[in-house]
Amino acid sequence: MTKKSGKSTYTCEVCGTENSIKNRECSSCGVVRKRNKFVKSLKKASDVKESFVFSTSVSTEPNAVKKAKNGAPLEVKGLSKKYSSKANFAIKDISFTCNEGEIVGLLGANGAGKSTSLKCITGMIPLTEGEIRILGYDISKNPVEAKSQFSFVNDNHATFVKMTGLQYITFMADVYKVSKADRERRLRYLEEVFCLGDGINRLICNYSHGMKQKICMMGSLIHQPDLWILDEPMVGLDPRTQGAVIKFMHDYVGQGKTILFSTHNLDVVRRICDRVVIINKGTLIADLEITEEMRNDNTTIESYYFSDGDMQ
Secondary structure, eight states: OEEEOSSSEEEETTTOOEEETTOSBOTTTOOBOOSSOSOSSOOOGGGOSSOOOOOOSOOSSTTOOOOOOSSOSEEEEEEEEESSTTSOEEEEEEEEEEOTTOEEEEEOOTTSSHHHHHHHHTTSSOOSEEEEEETTEETTTSHHHHHTTEEEEOTTOOOOTTSBHHHHHHHHHHHTTOOHHHHHHHHHHHHHHHOOGGGGGSBGGGOOHHHHHHHHHHHHHTTOOSEEEEESTTTTOOHHHHHHHHHHHHHHHTTTOEEEEEESOHHHHHHHOSEEEEEETTEEEEEEEOOHHHHHOOHHHHHHHTSOSOOO
16 A cells, blocks of 8 residues: 655655655554555456356455344334434334345435435434344444444545545455455456446545545445445446446345445336335335336336325
């Protein structure tokens, strides 16, 4: 993650501090200088004989994150959230389950409570009432174990902007203890899906909105999470990348994984999802399985989407 700036010193590429070449750890930020680059150049996925499959086999890393498999990928029971004791509920009594191998859409208009729901589900903000379990782990009582089971791509695409795209993905792989062989194989395929090209070696601070979204998705997938959660994932992506992401989503759940994403776009739900959870004004309106009839006609989904919760 660093480069030499002379015979006796090197410059940390993360914080810019000059360090003695004898010290592998940066004296300012603590990042360890590696003698060998993680990946110097990306190869085409077509050059890789082994296809990209999110394997459920045991990782080659001894300390890799363990998969619990003690329950459904996501169980939300009676979720309610107030931002202060005097405020009204932002969301109230929301319950639903995401099953293995499903793409579930969390559908609602702007301000319906989608982002608040996702922030509670991912442990970014505390719950006021209710329970959330991820593969059996309670997000409030066992936050580290629960968060090890999923990845979350939020709508502001927060990353370390002084890193290059490759350094960021390397960092994410290190956090989740992904072996070198696994990360290189997965990265080659993810680059084929998201097409960052030479941009992966540029600083993230120089990325466009769409490029930041792509690198966040790539980083979130490097450890093959059982549950992939996204907030408005299609916003900002060009049509080619949207198509590639949709295909990837279907391939991903075909390996037994689960996807939950929020959107206000009815057409995206109709085309992609197996189920849709619709919320309006902070309350759950419907939990529907997407039938072939619904894929050909938005009328049913629209009727719930625009209702005030009085439908039977």
